[in-house]
Each structure stands twice: as C-alpha cells, then as structure tokens.
Amino acid sequence: MTSPVADQSDDLVPSLTRIYKNLRVVKVDLKTVFSDTPLEDIYAAGLWRKNNTWPEINLADIMRLAVVWKMGGLYADSDVVCIRQVTHLTNMIAWQEGFTLGSGVFHFSRHHPVLKLVMEYIRENFQPEKWGSSGPIVFTRILKDLCDVKDKKKKCLGVSLLPIRSFYPIPSVIWKTLFMPQDPRPIRKRYPSSYMIHFWNQLSYDEPIVKGSGSIYDQAATTFCPNTRRIATKQSSGY
Template sequence: MGNKRNSIRDFSRIWKVKRFFAVLVFLGVTYSFASHGFYVAERQHQRLLRRSIAIQEVQSHQRSLGVNETFLNAADYAMKGLVSGNRNGSVFCSHKSASGDSSLLRLSDFFRNETEWKKEGAFNIFLIETSCNSKPKYRSWCSAESMAQQNPKAIVWYIFTSPEVDLSDGLVEQLLQKYKNLRLATVHLDDVFEGTPLEELYRTSAWHSNGTLWPAANLSNMMRIAMVWQAGGFYSDSDVICISPVTELKNVIGLASFNLVNGANFHFDRHHPMVKKFMLYLNEHFNPFVWGKNGPQTVSAVLRSVCNENILYQGLVCDNTKILSHTAFNPIQPHQRSMLFLATAVQDLRKRFQGSYAIHFWNRETRIYPVVKESGTIYDLASKNFCPFSRELATKKSRIY
C-alpha cells in the first residue's frame, strides 16, 4: 500500500514538472509569435505611414499648383514620382520657390559650373534624381555619401531635376561639411539634351505620356548617357554603395549577368563614340512601356553590334570600351537579392567582395526590405562603413530603416 502511495506521489510530481515545462514552452511559443506579429505589424504600419505621407505631399503639391485631376489621382502620381511634362517634353517640378524658406536650398545649375567639371584632370561622378524629389530617401543619400567618401579626388555631382533640395533634417549640411568633393546641382533638361541624338526624343512626350508607369525611370535612362556625353565621367545609380575607389576606371561598363550589360554603373570620356551610339540606338528603339528596354537591353544590344559578338563577356574590348565582370558592380545578382538583408559572418566587405567597386542593392525589388541597425546584414555593414552620416540620421528615431 505504501509503495502504491509513493508511486502516485511520484507520478503527481512528474506530472506537475511536465505541466510546468509545457506551460513554459507554450508561453515561449506565444511570445515568439506575438513578437513576430508586432514586428510585422510595425513594418506594415511604417509602410502605410510612408505611403500616406507621400500621398499627402502630392496632394499638397497639386493644390499649390491649382491642379485637381490632371495627374489621375494622388496615389498614382506618388507611385510615378513627382515629375510630369508638357507636350514638348519639358519637365516641371511641383515645388514652391525657396525664396524666404530656410528649409529649402536653391541649387546652382550644373552647366554654369563648367570651369569645375571641365577642368583638366577632373574626374566626375554622377548620381541623378529624376523624379523632381527635393528630399531623396536615406538610401539614396547613402549612395551619394559612399561615392564621396571612397573617391576623395573625384567631384561627386548629385544632379537634381528639382531646383531645390530639402534641408529640414540637417543631413545635407552634414554631408556638404564633411565631404568637400560633394556637389549638389540642378539642370535644365534643355541643356542636357541640346545637340545630342536624344534631343528629338526628349522634345516628344514619349517618355512620360500615353500611360507609361515609370516616367522618372525613362528620363533617367535618357539623362544618364546624355550627361556623361556632355561632361564625361562615371555614372552610378542611387541604389549602389561604393566600397572601393572608382577613379582608376576609364571607358568601362560592367556585366549584370550572362550576356547582359548593366547601365547602372559605367565610365566614359566626354564625347566618347560608344556613348553616341547608345543615344542613337535609344532614340530609334525607345520603348516607354517595357522595364529595362531603355537601359540594360539598349547598351547590351549596342555592344553586341559594335563588338560583333553574340555573347558579351568579361574582358571584351572594342571601340575603346572594356566590359568588366559582373562582380565589379553587381557582386550579388538580382535573384540573390535577399542575401543583402541577411546577417553575414564576414564583417570585412572588401574581403568578401574582392575585386568589387560597389554593391548594387536592386532598389526596385528590395525597397520594401527593412534594414535593422546593428543586425550584421550586408546592407547594414555597408552603410555603417561607407555612409555613416546617412545611416546615423536614418536610424535616429527607429532602428529600422
């Protein structure tokens, strides 16, 4: 009888212990799901908040212009970018004058600074904001900062179609004070395209009308090659972080993947014949409705024709133009883009991406990916090392940026 009672007592103790651990496991799982739920909810809230702010900004711009339904609706306008045009192709930006507004800086005109960009031995680097946005995202500023940091002997031109840049968060002043080689400038597009093979295309409404979904991207594909033609230099998209100096590069363009060259990064001398061929081809084959048609597909088609090669490959040289490996500017391919936002064990990105000048972050596909400060992801490590001021301000109010 005593043994039976002891067994019952032991069984009761074991059951209590099991129940205790079961409760702990249940609470742990519940906490994990709840934490994940809160994280997802926060991301969704921030996304909706950003979209709401963008739409409110567009509505405010439209009201200031006395515009009601000209640009379809505010949501469509926000997605397309704060840029539009009239029937002869000219661009206007919906921003008030900076006169008397201390939060806006009136930009000087790039073509009025020709003594600087034409100076003998000058190495120009160009980033271009084509959506008439006076306040680019922090990731775009990160790109500009990394170029200025890694190329102190170059002049880094961040070119805006907006006549002004927003000073309200203090980042612009910090960057201009820290990097004496960084320049912010605006342009009149008439000056950009005047006398080029793209002038006719620019004067039409093809790049922004007839329901195209990405007028700012169409303009960017035209403008980058016209700017390099006019001034000469290195062009970079603003979803690229520079990790090594590019000033050693001359008349080069990099592969994006097999048999496809990417127009996101390239260098050409002023009035280089290959750039003229890019413009001639684009003027003839421009398609505002197919993403990539006016960018990678254009430069790839021209290079195949000029080089008389069906397959483009690393090291190919023709017409004083050299094709670099995809690792030069795109060490992580578009289909691998999620790797950019995962933790990495290799802290030294230059060792991990030996032979690379920059890392392309494919913003069109990755802009919804959150970056968490000190998470050890490739993007966070790159921004920490190569654009510290932009990263610091981006994470001032939230660790997620």
C-alpha cells in the first residue's frame, strides 16, 4: 500500500493492467491522505499502531474514510467479488449482520457530512485495541444516533441503508460454506438480490481455494474474475 513499487513477480498486476485499460495501481502518501481531516492527529501521532495486534487493520479502517471523504466514491474490501453493476449506488452503506452496519462496502459523495461525523467521533474515541471500532461500530453508532435506525430505516440524512443481502449474503458465522462444493447454480440466481459477495477474509484468510472445486468462491471467480483466476492458477490449482 505504501511501497514505492508493486510486486510483479507473479505477473498478476502487469497482466491485469494490460487487460483493463482503466485499472491503475497507485501508491499512497499517507501524510497527504490524512492532512486537513479530523483523523490527521491520530495518524501523525501513530496511535493506530500502538498497543494493538492489528495496526494494518486500524490504518486501513481510517484511511478509507479519509480517502472517500476527500475524493468521493465507492470503497470495497479486497475480499469481495462484485456480481452486479454498482455504478448507480451512491451515498449508501449496508447492514452487515443484525443491527450492525458494515464498512466493507460503501459510497459517499465528496465531503459528505456523515463521513465527517464518523471521523470526528473516531478522533475523540479512538480505540486501536478494539476490532472494528473505527469501522462497523462507529458507522452504526453515528447513524443510529442521527436517525434512530433501530427499525432499519432505508434512508438516513440522504444515505441509503441497504439490506444485508446486498453485500453480505452469507453471514460470517457460516463463512465456511463459501469454500465448500455447491451445486452449479449460476451465482446471480443463487444471490438474486446481491451486488457483491463478501468472503470474510478475517476468518477465511488461510482457507485453500481449489480450481474446479465447485465452491461458491471458485464459481464466482470463474464467472466474474476469469482473468484473475486464470493468472492465479497458472502454476497451481490452488489460489
């Protein structure tokens, strides 16, 4: 993320940039990202890396907020597969589980007031040792306080609150089903109301994916990420 060069040893990055002309791989200047935001002092003081076991998660959680607040746009975790067009989804976030909003996928316009409120809350209540405190927890708290969304209203201050199935059709408690052989039903028919499928990398990071296994992950990759899957399985059936 902050390296001046990208690892090109497996040819994945060069191949994808050749195939997709609108794909850009960029490095991040973190000082610039956080400057003139409510999170500037947290970054400058290095609070995100102190007294915790997941500094990279803390950094990713606050960086996504600063980038989208400054530039506007869609953020999505790297452990999702997009299965439908999402360009029409603006100023939105989705419920993740129960009455918790997820921060794995969201869109906000530039300088959206909700994002500023989220960052200001983090500045005053930063908890680097608590997983999700700068992600789902704070989004849920802010929007519940602003709009009393305990009844799962569909809108809050112009922000659409999408159903769980939009991005998180498989709950985290049964994440393993995503990597088990399944019937070959088309992914879009299996998840008719979903835009993306979240694969819970926090839990599944060491789960092997086997080409041709029939798992939901491999089926989704075959249909929606064929070039990435082809390149990733050049040397091995596992990826």
